[in-house]
Amino acid sequence: MKIDESIQIGNQTFRTRIVMPPIATYRCTQTGGNVTDEMIDYYGKCAANKNVGLIITEHSYITMQGKAKEKQLSIADDSNIEGLSRLTDVIHQNGDKVFAQLNHAGSAAIPNVTNMDIVAPSSIALPVVPPISDNEMPKELSKTEIENIIEAFVQASIRAKKAGYDGVEIHSAHGYLLNQFYSPLTNRRKDEYGGSLENRLRIHTETIRAVRQAVGNDYPISVRFGGCDYMEGGSTIDDCVKACRLFEKEGVDMISLSGGMCRYTRKGHTEPGYFQDMSLAVKKQVSIPVLLTGGVTTRKEAEQLIENHAADLVGVGRALLKNPQWEDM
Ligand SMILES: Cc1cc2nc3c(=O)[nH]c(=O)nc-3n(C[C@H](O)[C@H](O)[C@H](O)COP(=O)(O)O)c2cc1C
Numbered sequence: 001m002k003i004d005e006s007i008q009i010g011n012q013t014f015r016t017r018i019v020m021p022p023i024a025t026y027r028c029t030q031t032g033g034n035v036t037d038e039m040i041d042y043y044g045k046c047a048a049n050k051n052v053g054l055i056i057t058e059h060s061y062i063t064m065q066g067k068a069k070e071k072q073l074s075i076a077d078d079s080n081i082e083g084l085s086r087l088t089d090v091i092h093q094n095g096d097k098v099f100a101q102l103n104h105a106g107s108a109a110i111p112n113v114t115n116m117d118i119v120a121p122s123s124i125a126l127p128v129v130p131p132i133s134d135n136e137m138p139k140e141l142s143k144t145e146i147e148n149i150i151e152a153f154v155q156a157s158i159r160a161k162k163a164g165y166d167g168v169e170i171h172s173a174h175g176y177l178l179n180q181f182y183s184p185l186t187n188r189r190k191d192e193y194g195g196s197l198e199n200r201l202r203i204h205t206e207t208i209r210a211v212r213q214a215v216g217n218d219y220p221i222s223v224r225f226g227g228c229d230y231m232e233g234g235s236t237i238d239d240c241v242k243a244c245r246l247f248e249k250e251g252v253d254m255i256s257l258s259g260g261m262c263r264y265t266r267k268g269h270t271e272p273g274y275f276q277d278m279s280l281a282v283k284k285q286v287s288i289p290v291l292l293t294g295g296v297t298t299r300k301e302a303e304q305l306i307e308n309h310a311a312d313l314v315g316v317g318r319a320l321l322k323n324p325q326w327e328d329m
Contacts, residue, residue, distance in 0.1 A: 003303050007053070007312065009289060010220030010253040012097050012166045014053030014313075018302060020046055021256070021293045021315035022101040022169070022224070024058040026071040033061065033074025035083030040090050045324040047094035051299065052320070054313070055096050056169050056222075056256075057087060059103040059176075062156040063149070065116045066104030066177060075100060075156045084163035092164070099167040099222060100160035104149055106177030107138035107186070119145065121181045122188040127231065128175035128261050146193065149177070150207050157211045167220030170207060173258040178204060179226045182243065183260055185234045197239055201246060208250045220253045222291075226260030227278050230267065235260050237281050244282045244290075256291040256315070257282065264294065264317075272301035276310040283309060291315055299327045 003017045027039050047055055060075040061067040067074075074080050084100070091098040107120035108128070120126075120138035141149070157168045172178035180186040181203045187194050193202050204223070211221060225247070227240025244255050257279050258264050266274045272295045273279070279292040293315025296302050302314035320326050 003051075003299065003306060003314065007289060009222075010167060011218035012220055014097050015095065016051060016053035017306060017313045018051045018053060018299075019291055019293070019313050019315045020052050020055045020320050021291075021317045022056045022058045023317050023321050024069070024072065026069055028071045028073050030071060032077070032079065033067070033072055034080060035073070035087050040086055042324070043087055044090040044094060046320055047091040047096040049320070049324055049326060049328045051327050052096055054099065055091050056099045056101050059101045059171055060156070062102050062104055062152040064114050065119060066106065066109055066149070066152070067114050068103070068105035068108055068176070069110065070113055075102060075159050076152070078159065081159050081163045084159070084165070088164035097166040099169050099220070100156075100163070100165040101169045101171050101224065102153055102156045102160070103171035104152070104177040106180045108176055111136065120177070121186060121193065124186050124188060126175055126180070126261075127185050128263055140189070143191070146203060150203070150210050153207045154210045154214045157215050161215055161219065167222060167253070168211065168215065169222040169224050169256065170204075170211065171224050172204060173224045173226030173260065174263045175226070175261050178207070179260055182226070182239075183229055183235050185229060185231065185261055197242055201243055204243075205246065205250055208247065208252060212251050221251070222254040222256055223247050223252050224256040224258060226258055226263075227282070228275075229260040230262045237278050240278055241281050241285050244286050248286045248288050252288065254289050254291060254313075255282065255286065256293065258293055266294070270295055272296045273305045273310055273314075276305065279310050283311070289313060293317060
């Protein structure tokens with residue numbers, strides 16, 4: 001398998017196996033989180049890179065309460081669809097596929113950005129490294145509030161489809177809300193959303209099912225999964241493998257592996273594919289495509305990871321951010 005071999009995900013075929021993973025640029029309008037001309041220009045340049053087959057646009061907030069930062073991209077309102085359509089158009093014009101990343105920041109939201117309560121599975125400080133914010137203790141979500149968040153994921157998926165996105169990615173990595181439910185470090189709930197692994201993944205399965213129903217059977221759904229916290233008492237590779245098997249059973253089309261409470265880097269590791277201990281374990285147990293991101297800076301490194309069966313697709317983040325013409329000749 002080479003990186004230039006096409007790959008099918010749901011009803012979509014990507015021209016290569018190199019993916020530009022979500023990289024938040026925070027270049028949206030201050031009010032409304034709308035797409036700007038500067039973003040169109042930037043994403044157009046990245047999509048023109050012939051190495052890339054799929055672009056997953058930066059994390060977009062599904063409700064104001066889940067907004068992580070000023071000038072973050074919004075998919076929380078129908079008024080965002082027009083700008084998002086311009087974004088998907090410029091990417092399609094350059095021959096790439098594009099997925100939307102849907103996110104609720106949970107306790108990583110910043111109170112003076114949202115002007116709302118900060119919420120999380122449990123009232124626990126976020127142990128992410130490095131810290132996303134030094135906010136106050138979050139309020140524990142009620143079951144009704146959890147249902148409302150699932151509905152917000154559904155509405156955001158419908159908007160993504162209307163805006164011309166080829167698929168959606170549910171964000172459960174880097175210490176954001178769904179990842180906070182999954183990690184034993186941040187979920188101490190006593191109800192059906194806490195305790196066992198199955199319970200800590202309940203919001204994931206309910207979200208996947210609800211989104212699937214809204215977008216139809218063929219429309220690709222990816223989960224970005226911070227499968228391992230690499231911290232004492234946190235989620236483990238064994239948990240990650242079980243979770244990915246569950247996602248596959250629930251009809252997810254692609255799993256994008258990254259870190260949990262360690263976020264997207266791993267202490268003491270900078271080698272290409274520094275989360276490959278996770279992806280190698282997952283790939284033995286699932287048959288849906290696995291995207292691995294972290295530390296890749298050359299085509300050759302990406303090729304090697306695919307040849308070694310550590311991944312079906314490889315993400316190249318910072319190298320493309322630094323140079324949209326990365327390895328493009
Ligand atoms: C500035 C910056 C912004 C990022 N924004 C996001 C994001 O919006 N969503 C996400 O899932 N990951 C985000 N990431 C993580 C990247 O997708 C990727 O996993 C990380 O950069 C490691 O890959 P790399 O070594 O190829 O850069 C971001 C990383 C950086 C450096």
